[in-house]
Amino acid sequence: MKVALVAPPYPLELAPSPPLGLCYVATACETVGAKVKIFDYIVRRYTKDKIKQDIDTFRPEIIGATSVTMNFHIAAEIIKTAKQYNPSIITMMGGPHVSFDIENTLHSYPEIDVILIGEGDNTIKEFLPVIQDKSQWAMVKGIAYIDNGHLVKTGQRELIQNLDSLEIPARNLLPLSRYQALGFPVSIITSRGCPNQCIFCLGRKMVGKKVRFRSASSIIDEIEHVLSYGFQRINIADDFFTASKKRVRLFCNEIIKRDINFTWSAFARVDSVDKKHLAIMKNAGCDTVCFGIESGNLEILKQVKKGITPDQAIKAVEICNDVGMKVHASFIVGLPGESYETLEDTQQLANKLDVEYGYHFLAPFPGTTLKNEIKNYDLEIISDDWNLYDAKRPIVKTSHLEPEDMSNFVDEVFKEQQENWETLKQAFLNGDRSENKNNIVEGLVKMDFIFKLLSEDIIENQAPFIIQNSSNEHIIELSKQLHNILGSDMGMNIHLVDQICSQLVKNGYLHYEKQGKSIKWFWTYNNKIKSL
Numbered sequence: 001m002k003v004a005l006v007a008p009p010y011p012l013e014l015a016p017s018p019p020l021g022l023c024y025v026a027t028a029c030e031t032v033g034a035k036v037k038i039f040d041y042i043v044r045r046y047t048k049d050k051i052k053q054d055i056d057t058f059r060p061e062i063i064g065a066t067s068v069t070m071n072f073h074i075a076a077e078i079i080k081t082a083k084q085y086n087p088s089i090i091t092m093m094g095g096p097h098v099s100f101d102i103e104n105t106l107h108s109y110p111e112i113d114v115i116l117i118g119e120g121d122n123t124i125k126e127f128l129p130v131i132q133d134k135s136q137w138a139m140v141k142g143i144a145y146i147d148n149g150h151l152v153k154t155g156q157r158e159l160i161q162n163l164d165s166l167e168i169p170a171r172n173l174l175p176l177s178r179y180q181a182l183g184f185p186v187s188i189i190t191s192r193g194c195p196n197q198c199i200f201c202l203g204r205k206m207v208g209k210k211v212r213f214r215s216a217s218s219i220i221d222e223i224e225h226v227l228s229y230g231f232q233r234i235n236i237a238d239d240f241f242t243a244s245k246k247r248v249r250l251f252c253n254e255i256i257k258r259d260i261n262f263t264w265s266a267f268a269r270v271d272s273v274d275k276k277h278l279a280i281m282k283n284a285g286c287d288t289v290c291f292g293i294e295s296g297n298l299e300i301l302k303q304v305k306k307g308i309t310p311d312q313a314i315k316a317v318e319i320c321n322d323v324g325m326k327v328h329a330s331f332i333v334g335l336p337g338e339s340y341e342t343l344e345d346t347q348q349l350a351n352k353l354d355v356e357y358g359y360h361f362l363a364p365f366p367g368t369t370l371k372n373e374i375k376n377y378d379l380e381i382i383s384d385d386w387n388l389y390d391a392k393r394p395i396v397k398t399s400h401l402e403p404e405d406m407s408n409f410v411d412e413v414f415k416e417q418q419e420n421w422e423t424l425k426q427a428f429l430n431g432d433r434s435e436n437k438n439n440i441v442e443g444l445v446k447m448d449f450i451f452k453l454l455s456e457d458i459i460e461n462q463a464p465f466i467i468q469n470s471s472n473e474h475i476i477e478l479s480k481q482l483h484n485i486l487g488s489d490m491g492m493n494i495h496l497v498d499q500i501c502s503q504l505v506k507n508g509y510l511h512y513e514k515q516g517k518s519i520k521w522f523w524t525y526n527n528k529i530k531s532l
């Protein structure tokens with residue numbers, strides 16, 4: 001049986017890194033004997049013709065897509081194109097959006113045959129062997145589908161108790177060189193579950209309130225596997241990595257014992273860190289922790305059941321500073337009851353903390369307590385257009401603030417930062433290398449260029465070109481062409497484009513093959529397989 005898994009596109013601002021959940025699903029499919037391919041449209045351009053080509057090449061019997069609310073529409077549109085192209089393909093979708101918007105999704109998108117609800121690993125293992133026989137579907141817990149016009153939701157799937165029983169997620173099925181070229185860290189999870197009850201979050205509802213931990217040795221085995229592909233940085237994507245101090249110690253000790261060199265970051269809560277454990281993490285290569293602080297106003301923090309106080313945030317940042325750990329703080333704008341005063345509290349806290357921080361606009365996702373019980377809160381949702389649920393624009397209002405007030409507030413805060421950034425970027429593009437923030441500017445400019453190369457299929461669409469003499473000429477020629485197509489529009493000079501191309505070639509992400517007297521460039525697959 002052949003199964004194609006689809007990673008739908010999403011923008012550079014949302015840190016396109018290897019899609020972990022899909023790799024877990026791929027592994028589960030392989031364990032029950034399926035041949036799996038991942039159709040990755042994050043770092044390859046998505047077009048209707050591309051999915052048709054991908055289907056023609058692989059000929060899958062089943063296609064499954066993942067999605068979050070923000071990219072649900074595009075995921076559904078990919079599934080629809082596949083279904084129209086070959087109606088015999090069975091289509092499925094999983095992930096946090098459809099898991100909590102089952103009825104609406106299945107009724108409004110008849111091209112989606114079945115939804116896998118919540119944790120998908122065991123469900124897919126049981127489902128694949130019977131998927132061709134719809135009369136058996138009702139026996140598989142954790143799925144939903146329409147039968148004779150009626151919604152069928154099978155029994156609830158139990159959460160996996162022993163996470164060590166799961167195989168390493170099949171990242172080898174992803175075009176890893178492309179992700180490495182972009183430079184985001186690879187995410188891994190060391191536990192699933194969160195005991196907290198933040199009303200805007202789906203984490204706990206997806207993975208349960210009891211935290212299930214993996215053993216230190218299984219995590220480090222996976223990390224060694226990831227590093228063997230040439231990645232050097234890892235992001236621990238657990239909802240609540242610091243849930244158990246004992247486990248943090250075991251994990252860090254195992255890194256040190258095995259003498260593995262890599263840097264990493266993790267999500268943590270301000271009420272769960274202390275100096276001793278942060279120092280242990282630092283010693284084991286962790287250089288950044290990300291705190292969801294959400295608001296500087298105590299009443300709002302209580303109302304959203306975050307379970308932390310602004311004072312705890314200040315204390316946590318202090319100890320991070322003491323041990324030399326970088327902090328990234330995230331705040332939400334538009335929580336219930338938000339007013340100019342509460343926003344001011346948040347801004348004051350952000351200033352006091354004096355760390356890198358970001359504002360996200362509240363997106364009340366289906367399934368959250370906030371959305372389910374909206375009547376209990378001083379909040380009104382003004383749009384059900386899922387495309388807008390990307391946390392980059394306000395889609396709610398409160399009795400004190402209109403959406404425009406929220407945007408104005410954020411624009412005002414970041415105006416100066418945005419202007420400084422534009423000045424730095426222009427100076428950099430004009431050749432000024434004197435600023436000490438240049439590494440960051442350079443990194444972001446390069447990343448933007450590389451993401452465009454990837455997501456617009458620019459290398460793939462290059463005609464083969466003739467080479468004449470010197471061995472380096474092919475890179476120079478490539479740089480010239482890419483400068484003409486993309487670089488000059490982005491304000492980049494030829495030297496910068498040449499620098500990027502040379503690096504991509506040197507790192508083995510771009511290769512060429514000879515075709516008579518000409519050569520054709522291509523992205524390699526990963527450092528173990530050149531191309532597939």
Ligand code: B12
Binds near residue numbers: 068095119237365
């Ligand atoms: C890590 C993480 C990230 C990482 C992703 C790293 C990566 N590339 O993997 C980063 C920081 C980049 C990120 C970004 C964003 N994230 Co995020 N993220 C998470 C987090 C904490 C864990 C996700 C995870 O890896 N879980 C572990 C894997 C194994 O689980 P999984 O992905 O859910 O997959 C399982 C099932 O869902 C199912 N499944 C999933 N897909 C499919 C497909 C098929 C065919 C099948 C059968 C099954 C299946 O089976 C999988 C295995 O069990 C979750 C919270 C949570 N616990 O769900 C939020 C979460 C998924 N993120 C969320 C959001 C909103 C975002 C952003 C939009 C951020 C923003 N701007 O606000 C972006 C969008 C990026 C994107 N397109 O996915 C929301 C999604 C809510 C929603 N309805 O949309 C969540 C639920 C947090 C929340 N706020 O409640 N995120």
Ligand code: SF4
Binds near residue numbers: 198203306
């Ligand atoms: S926001 Fe963080 S702490 Fe709160 S429920 Fe979600 S994962 Fe848990």
